[in-house]
Amino acid sequence: IATDITEQKDVEEYMRRMAQYDALTGLPNRALFADRLQQAFSAAKRGHEHFALMYIDLDKFKPINDTFGHAVGDLLLNEAAQRMQNCVRQSDTVARIGGDEFVVLLASLKTDQDAQEVAEKIRHSLNQPFKLSGHSLNISSSIGVAIYPVHGDIEKELIKNADLAMYHAKEFGSGAYQFFTEAMGMRRSARVDVEQALRGDPAGIYAQMD
Numbered sequence: 001i002a003t004d005i006t007e008q009k010d011v012e013e014y015m016r017r018m019a020q021y022d023a024l025t026g027l028p029n030r031a032l033f034a035d036r037l038q039q040a041f042s043a044a045k046r047g048h049e050h051f052a053l054m055y056i057d058l059d060k061f062k063p064i065n066d067t068f069g070h071a072v073g074d075l076l077l078n079e080a081a082q083r084m085q086n087c088v089r090q091s092d093t094v095a096r097i098g099g100d101e102f103v104v105l106l107a108s109l110k111t112d113q114d115a116q117e118v119a120e121k122i123r124h125s126l127n128q129p130f131k132l133s134g135h136s137l138n139i140s141s142s143i144g145v146a147i148y149p150v151h152g153d154i155e156k157e158l159i160k161n162a163d164l165a166m167y168h169a170k171e172f173g174s175g176a177y178q179f180f181t182e183a184m185g186m187r188r189s190a191r192v193d194v195e196q197a198l199r200g201d202p203a204g205i206y207a208q209m210d
């Protein structure tokens with residue numbers, strides 16, 4: 001009976017990990033990250049604290065994956081995940097939310113400068129060559145950073161602004177990071193207005209349906 005209970009607990013633990021962690025890298029997945037983000041909002045509101053949300057996209061990953069195969073691509077993702085974890089504190093969270101997309105949650109910032117230092121550490125770490133299966137491979141990263149509450153005081157807004165900052169970082173070329181600015185939001189609004197006009201949708205009806 002004791003063996004059966006132990007086996008049942010092992011199965012439950014396995015199912016919990018499958019539901020909350022990325023199978024490849026062992027990082028928190030999108031679901032667990034969403035829970036951690038909610039906790040960060042609650043703690044920051046109670047303690048009147050700041051925290052940072054980073055969106056990270058691995059530049060040049062797809063050509064490596066296509067050229068050297070998924071096995072090497074998986075090794076690279078694992079190594080990249082480990083490097084990012086080495087750049088943050090235990091109280092912070094690194095999660096994988098897509099193929100080569102990661103997010104980082106920096107809890108309880110003393111100053112916004114702390115987020116810049118971590119972004120630079122991650123950028124530098126991912127710029128170093130990856131020695132995998134006899135190959136020396138190079139990637140870089142585009143990092144977007146948004147700070148609670150100055151860049152968003154609700155989850156949807158902060159996520160959107162970190163993602164927008166990441167795409168602006170891509171415009172600077174490989175290996176860049178950008179903090180969200182109001183100018184980015186204005187540029188996005190202007191682009192949406194143009195797209196709506198081109199679609200004959202000045203009122204934004206279709207955009208609201210997307």
